[in-house]
Amino acid sequence: MNNSIYDFSVKQINGKEIHLSEFKGQVLLIVNTASKCGFTPQFEGLEKLYIKHKDKGFAVLGFPCNQFKNQDPDTDENIMSFCSLNYGVTFPMFSKINVNGKSQHPLYKFLKEKKSGFLSGTIKWNFTKFLVDREGNIINRFGPSTEPADIEKHIENIL
Numbered sequence: 209m210n211n212s213i214y215d216f217s218v219k220q221i222n223g224k225e226i227h228l229s230e231f232k233g234q235v236l237l238i239v240n241t242a243s244k245c246g247f248t249p250q251f252e253g254l255e256k257l258y259i260k261h262k263d264k265g266f267a268v269l270g271f272p273c274n275q276f277k278n279q280d281p282d283t284d285e286n287i288m289s290f291c292s293l294n295y296g297v298t299f300p301m302f303s304k305i306n307v308n309g310k311s312q313h314p315l316y317k318f319l320k321e322k323k324s325g326f327l328s329g330t331i332k333w334n335f336t337k338f339l340v341d342r343e344g345n346i347i348n349r350f351g352p353s354t355e356p357a358d359i360e361k362h363i364e365n366i367l
Contacts, residue, residue: 213344216315219303221272221284228315233342234265235366237359238319240307241270242279242334243290250335251295253356257363258299264367265342268299271316273307276334280304307331323349341366 213236214229237257242248251270258268272287274280280287284303291297305313308330319338320329323346335352339362347366350359 213315213318213340213346216318218271218305218313218315221288221301221303223284223303231267231269232344234267235261235342235363236267236269236338236340237356237363238269238315238338238340239271240273240305240316240331240334240336241291241301242273242276243282243287245276245279245334247333247335247352249295250356251291251297255295255297255299257356257360260360261363261367262299266363266367270297270299270301271307271313272301272304273331273334274304275306275308275331279334307336319346319349322346339363339366 214232216228217225218228219225239254254268272280288301291301307313307316316331323338333352337350337354337359338346339348339359341347348362
């Protein structure tokens with residue numbers, strides 16, 4: 209039974225399995241990403257947030273997902289290359305996952321149970337964001353159209 213965000217293991221984009229407990233004590237913004245989406249430019253804003261606040265104990269965790277109109281069909285290696293070259297992404301990126309359905313990653317099942325979306329418990333699109341405090345509590349959920357800069361005040365409040 210997973211009672212905390214720290215109970216989950218995830219695969220980094222380089223294939224190495226890590227335990228989310230490695231992020232214990234940090235404020236996290238967990239985002240399902242896509243490289244070929246109208247919201248893809250948000251990578252730039254996510255990176256700015258990460259760079260500005262990482263020394264205060266903040267991290268963005270990016271989880272590529274190809275469940276929405278085939279907007280991230282590439283390999284993990286190509287996704288990371290795209291994010292680095294086009295948006296300078298240095299925040300932790302993870303292996304491609306599913307965020308909905310029978311094959312959804314257990315982390316996303318947990319996140320959605322803690323903070324369901326408007327009118328449903330599913331993820332509606334790429335770049336849905338979950339804000340997690342230093343104790344691992346899911347504080348807020350932001351829709352895809354919420355720009356990273358608009359989340360900064362929420363991050364600063366819990367840093």
